[in-house]
Amino acid sequence: MATEEDSAVKEPLDLIRLSLDERIYVKLRSDRELRGKLHAYDQHLNMILGDVEEIVTTVEIDDETYEEIVWTTRRTVPFLFVRGDGVILVSPPLRTA
Amino acid sequence: MLFFSYFKDLMGREVTVELKNDLAIRGTLHSVDQYLNIKLENTRVVDQDKYPHMLSVRNCFIRGSVVRYVQLPPDGVDIELLHDATRREARGG
Numbered sequence: 001m002a003t004e005e006d007s008a009v010k011e012p013l014d015l016i017r018l019s020l021d022e023r024i025y026v027k028l029r030s031d032r033e034l035r036g037k038l039h040a041y042d043q044h045l046n047m048i049l050g051d052v053e054e055i056v057t058t059v060e061i062d063d064e065t066y067e068e069i070v071w072t073t074r075r076t077v078p079f080l081f082v083r084g085d086g087v088i089l090v091s092p093p094l095r096t097a
Numbered sequence: 098m099l100f101f102s103y104f105k106d107l108m109g110r111e112v113t114v115e116l117k118n119d120l121a122i123r124g125t126l127h128s129v130d131q132y133l134n135i136k137l138e139n140t141r142v143v144d145q146d147k148y149p150h151m152l153s154v155r156n157c158f159i160r161g162s163v164v165r166y167v168q169l170p171p172d173g174v175d176i177e178l179l180h181d182a183t184r185r186e187a188r189g190g
Binding site: 013014016017020021030039040041042043046048050077078079080081082083085086 | 099100103117133161162164165166167168169170171173174176179180182183184186187
């Protein structure tokens with residue numbers, strides 16, 4: 001009775017459902033990114049991720065040379081609840097080299 | 098309601114709430130509501146030297162909208178249960 005509904009991809013949230021129990025990439029506000037396994041989500045894009053790596057990107061401007069120094073801070077968290085209002089986009093993980 | 102139910106099951110466990118202002122508070126999850134407002138007991142700020150504002154605070158109410166992350170205990174998660182609940186919730190929406 002419900003199987004047809006389960007596999008039908010009708011709206012954007014259904015695309016996220018396809019990534020359940022898969023690794024995903026999440027872009028957040030404040031120049032943050034997450035890579036982890038999607039365990040749960042809701043219509044607000046609140047999520048629970050497992051084995052998460054968070055990457056925070058910071059840009060410093062040198063006072064003298066005015067050059068932009070871009071650096072990233074990484075950390076890992078075993079299980080993380082992410083509040084949906086910080087989420088910008090959700091995607092399968094991007095393959096970088 | 099999915100995460101509301103999840104957090105209700107997690108009551109009594111130790112969590113670390115990271116706020117949007119970068120403050121991280123570790124404490125015991127005392128209660129939660131439908132807005133995912135959180136009440137923590139026995140709280141300690143994670144980087145006490147950097148954020149001395151709450152040195153003497155042991156219990157607090159955190160508005161749900163100011164939360165960025167909640168770091169969960171690794172064994173506080175029944176993954177299969179979450180997957181099933183998510184599929185049901187997603188279908189209903």
